Amino acid sequence: MSKRLAFLVDSTRCIGCETCAMACKNYYQPPQDIFWRKVSPLAAEFYPHQERAFYSLACNHCKNPACAQVCPVKAYSIRADGIVVHHQEKCIGCKKCITACPYGAPQFNTEKNKAEKCSLCYERLDAELSPICVQSCPVDALRLIDLNTLHDKNVVQFPVGYPKAPQLDPGTRFISPRKPAVVAPSLPATRAEA
Numbered sequence: 001m002s003k004r005l006a007f008l009v010d011s012t013r014c015i016g017c018e019t020c021a022m023a024c025k026n027y028y029q030p031p032q033d034i035f036w037r038k039v040s041p042l043a044a045e046f047y048p049h050q051e052r053a054f055y056s057l058a059c060n061h062c063k064n065p066a067c068a069q070v071c072p073v074k075a076y077s078i079r080a081d082g083i084v085v086h087h088q089e090k091c092i093g094c095k096k097c098i099t100a101c102p103y104g105a106p107q108f109n110t111e112k113n114k115a116e117k118c119s120l121c122y123e124r125l126d127a128e129l130s131p132i133c134v135q136s137c138p139v140d141a142l143r144l145i146d147l148n149t150l151h152d153k154n155v156v157q158f159p160v161g162y163p164k165a166p167q168l169d170p171g172t173r174f175i176s177p178r179k180p181a182v183v184a185p186s187l188p189a190t191r192a193e194a
Contacts, residue, residue, distance in 0.1 A: 004082035004147040006171030009056050013141035016054040023136035034107045036118040053177035059105035059118035060170030067097035083120045102165050
């Protein structure tokens with residue numbers, strides 16, 4: 001595999017605006033209750049600070065995807081660039097992929113009685129365009145990367161609070177949120193307070 005394309009989620013930049021999720025929804029027009037990308041705030045147990053931090057999450061385009069492993073009709077394929085594609089025309093709506101994915105990427109479209117998920121906008125990539133979520137991010141918190149050429153010590157595969165499934169080798173990578181800087185040190189008590 002000469003390339004393995006993936007999303008990079010930079011939590012030091014993400015402001016939780018959900019523009020990425022809305023751009024995806026507007027572009028692909030899935031039913032109202034289906035979101036291929038979601039922006040999730042980090043729980044206080046993982047990030048106990050007053051400042052907010054977020055993960056923008058979609059399909060991880062795993063190297064060994066659970067969805068493809070369990071699909072009885074081979075409705076999933078893995079492209080040479082690592083993108084996991086769901087072929088909805090083959091789907092029989094058995095929901096095995098939905099049950100198997102620990103990340104909740106495949107979702108069930110009740111109107112079509114079939115599963116669907118993020119395709120990393122492979123049609124746009126083939127036309128030399130960015131994925132719509134990446135293109136829409138106003139703060140460059142979501143980027144497209146090639147895992148085969150990524151050499152950044154700040155990037156992690158399984159940040160705190162993110163489900164670990166190393167056997168699947170999910171492609172999404174993260175830059176974890178930094179602890180907030182102290183803006184001003186505590187001031188000593190005034191005479192009136194003492």
